[in-house]
Amino acid sequence: MSITREQIRELAEFHSAKSCAVSFYFQPSTPRNKAHKEDTILIKDLAREAMHSMESQGLESKGTESKGKKDSARADIDRIVRLSGELRSNGTHAKAVFACAAQNIWHEYDLPASLPVTQLVVDRYFHLKPIAHLLGAFPRLGVVLVDRHRARIFDLRLGELTEREGLFQTLSRKGRSDGYAGYDGGRAQRRVDDEARQHFKAVAGILKESLEKGVFEKWILGCQDIHRSQLEPQLHAYVSQALLGRFQADLGRITDDQIRTHAEQIVEQWQSDRRRDLATQAVSRARSNARGVTGLRRVLRSLELGEVQTLLIGENFQAHAVECSGCGHLDAHLVSFCPACGRATQEVVDVGEAILPWVIRRDIEMFYVKDDPEFDKVGNIAALLRFRSDNVQPITTTVADQLGRAGAAYPGRLRKFASR
Ligand SMILES: [Zn+2]
Structure with a gap:
């Protein structure tokens, strides 16, 4: 399973x-x-x-x-x-x-x-x-294989490739030829071309619908160049934007393993580009005091305040911290007693591991950053923020709202920041 x-x-x-x-x-x-x-x-x-x-x-x-x-x-x-x-x-x-x-x-x-x-x-x-x-912010991903008559649509989730049978059947029925008996050569060819056009249009329609319904968020196309040039002009603008990449595929021959391998390579490339881009953004936004923070102390605080939208952690990030046995507050200072509730703290050997449960529970987008010297310099941990509470005025009401949100999940942390 x-x-x-x-x-x-x-x-x-x-x-x-x-x-x-x-x-x-x-x-x-x-x-x-x-x-x-x-x-x-x-x-x-x-x-x-x-x-x-x-x-x-x-x-x-x-x-x-x-x-x-x-x-x-x-x-x-x-x-x-x-x-x-x-x-x-x-x-x-x-x-x-x-x-x-x-x-x-x-x-x-x-x-x-x-x-x-x-x-x-x-x-x-x-x-x-x-x-x-x-x-790692793995999007719901569709892999779409097409040729002149057929289309196959797969889900790719955490390395598992599953075919969406229903869609394939609909399309194959629509795309099926009724036979050309009785037509002369030219009319038969026109009819075949017309059927192909209708077929690619139907595929484009299903892709649009799948994205609208959230069946998938991003997709990858596998086909031969000749079919690609017929399908792509029919795609709706935002279907084109959601396309992560393409690979060459002969729909009749390709195996599921080959499909998965091609698709995973494309996803990896996309993720690594995106990671690099987000890490650069976080660092530069933190510098300009905008919606970005760097360094363990500041990131922990932003997590507790519910400010974090995207968390970036160095692949080899290692840092100690302490965790309050009472309220769960995490502190980068190795204090013996919790600054929020006064109870004894326990050592956390790997704070990068200890924050994951929060991050996952709160659906915070997260990436591991590799081989990025700039990122390394700022402490190997950073975040992009939804909002920045210390920039908002008047601070009393706004912070209270935000703490209300954060406090629902982390009552102890609420006290800490409310007392400041
Ligand atoms: Zn505490």
């Missing part, structure tokens, strides 16, 4: 101080036939390390609660090790498991095999960075 946006959101909701959240990501190594055994050994090693680091933390916190946590995590880790034997039959997919035995949670998902590493993490929340990468 592959994972949906809704399921990722549910995982992001999980947060528990009382039990352990075990996250496991498996990336099949290549060549697979030889590496299977190595994968199993690797998973056993990861399991041992995870148990070991839990034991060493356990030295500080003894007691029944701590024991319950450890038993729960151990049960999950054992089950993951048992699962490692089956992972090979999973074929070309990667796998994610999210588990918390104490709360009867066990979710397994197939993922596209593009994870950076196999990993196993035990924490207070599920680690979602590898799937946040996949989400």
Whole structure:
């Protein structure tokens, strides 16, 4: 089963101080036939390390609660090790498991095999960075294949290609020739041309409708050049704007794997262009004090204020922070007590991971930025803002409105900023 946006959101909701959240990501190594055994050994090693680091933390916190946590995590880790034997039959997919035995949670998902590493993490929340990468503002994407008589439309979601059968049948009926018996050569040719024109017009109509209904937001075209020149003039302006790219395809021969590979290359290129563009925008807007911020402290504050529209995090961003055990406030200063509610804070080893649940819950668009020295210089984390509360006057009423919004989800954070 592959994972949906809704399921990722549910995982992001999980947060528990009382039990352990075990996250496991498996990336099949290549060549697979030889590496299977190595994968199993690797998973056993990861399991041992995870148990070991839990034991060493356990030295500080003894007691029944701590024991319950450890038993729960151990049960999950054992089950993951048992699962490692089956992972090979999973074929070309990667796998994610999210588990918390104490709360009867066990979710397994197939993922596209593009994870950076196999990993196993035990924490207070599920680690979602590898799937946040996949989400990375992945638009609802249609892949459309056409030739003179046919059209096939696919959905591409998180590496899964699914054909929309219904649309194909409608089109193929419309495009079907009734036969040319009785026509002379010239009339037959005109009729064929006319049918092709009607066919491409129908395809253009279905694309327009699909975009209007939100069946997909962006699309990719696969066809031969000759058909492209017949289809594209018929496209509505905003259908053309939503086109991410094209590839050469012979509709009769191409396999699903080839379609997916072509489409994924186009999406990757589009995403990387967009990432670079957004990172540049965030940095320059932050400089001019407009709707952009850079640096961990300022980004955390904007997240808590509900200002963030797009979050950009360096691929290798690593920073410590503390998290309030009471209100959930995250602070880049490693303070022992929460500045918002005064309760004790807990260390967060990877703040880039700790903010993901918020980001996912609130549908904030997010990108990981790679190899961008300018971005690196400003702290490797930045955001584009919907609004900037400190620019708005009068500040009392406006901020209260915004806090009302932010406060619904984060009551503790509300207090912090209301008291300023
Ligand atoms: Zn607090």
